[in-house]
């Protein structure tokens with residue numbers, strides 16, 4: 001044990017002895033990160049991780065350090081070049097935002113100050129409450145709605161489901177359990193709903209079967225008549241319909257359900273209305289697109305992903321709940337060690353941990369606040385509109401090219417298509433398009449992703465990119481068409 005009286009005893013902390021050296025390195029890191037952004041379009045979108053680097057990731061835990069300079073050099077050489085590539089103008093995979101430098105600086109500042117947003121009376125809580133209120137305002141929600149920043153829409157949807165279960169269980173489902181509910185609860189969403197909703201049903205003990213998947217129309221929007229029938233059938237069979245999830249931009253094709261129609265149905269039947277707005281909730285920022293979101297303001301809760309189309313660096317999910325008390329009642333606990341004090345740091349009317357699952361919570365809201373104060377949210381609306389226009393530009397090119405086939409109507413900024421040489425069997429088409437996807441990634445030309453629509457494999461370009469130019473889409477199509485003869489040969 002260290003003898004505190006010993007003259008040589010040093011007070012060791014994790015602050016570096018050479019603070020100025022670290023400051024200089026920090027400046028270099030920022031310079032390098034800015035450098036990474038220049039000339040992005042001329043670099044490959046993605047590069048495979050070189051397997052000869054793998055041993056560097058299999059070393060034992062470092063009992064003694066090598067110093068931050070060396071650690072940073074390893075990051076520059078072994079990690080940075082082989083990341084996902086979603087900062088690139090031709091990254092259109094899954095649905096992934098680009099992020100921004102201002103957002104990254106916000107994330108740095110948040111980590112540098114390092115407050116914990118579980119609770120307490122400090123300014124970071126005010127920032128999160130402000131950002132939640134901004135989102136409520138932009139969606140037409142009441143300004144006193146409950147809300148919380150979470151990792152992403154999977155968690156935001158789970159929070160929405162949990163509040164809905166709490167409100168409709170018919171018993172105190174927190175004290176008892178789902179077996180004590182007088183009737184089994186049933187929820188509804190279209191067949192196109194994201195898989196995280198099935199997980200919510202599973203995690204809440206309702207069972208995956210409690211989520212009824214309703215067929216869609218030709219544009220992949222929920223069929224309201226089929227929804228009506230399913231609800232009536234469940235009621236007649238002694239089950240309790242409790243929740244309808246509306247899609248504000250489906251993951252496959254960007255389809256938007258008739259949110260107003262769902263809101264009418266829920267209001268008439270006393271069901272809870274939750275909107276999965278991970279992709280499209282903020283589309284109202286683009287004036288010409290705002291009508292597509294009509295009805296979202298009537299939801300009981302909404303899940304948003306600000307790290308998608310709002311380009312906040314990961315993670316930046318959010319849930320809004322119209323009735324803040326219901327949200328608190330579904331989650332709050334009051335152990336003695338978390339009791340709120342009337343004054344001091346342990347004071348504060350709202351402890352954000354009472355509104356969700358996590359106690360320790362990072363300062364996500366700062367990167368949002370910094371970004372939005374920087375450019376104003378209308379700038380995001382302009383870029384959303386451009387992405388939607390780019391989706392139509394790509395779709396028009398696809399329709400002009402005899403070798404290409406558009407696979408679904410363009411939903412928001414998502415285009416699904418495939419290469420379709422005449423006379424090829426479905427099996428060969430499937431193999432061809434899978435190969436094209438991999439070559440597109442491996443050549444570094446672009447990163448689209450893929451999906452299956454009506455059993456047919458297709459390429460899926462989910463734009464959500466503030467750096468893409470119209471020319472990027474033509475470059476991609478040209479490259480794709482040039483690959484086909486090489487595969488056919």
Ligand SMILES: Cc1ncc(COP(=O)(O)O)c(C=O)c1O
Pocket residue numbers: 094095151152153154155194196249250251276277278279305317
């Ligand atoms: C419509 C929709 N809902 C939910 C999710 C899950 O969001 P996250 O990945 O942020 O958890 C996604 C992800 O792409 C999505 O597109």
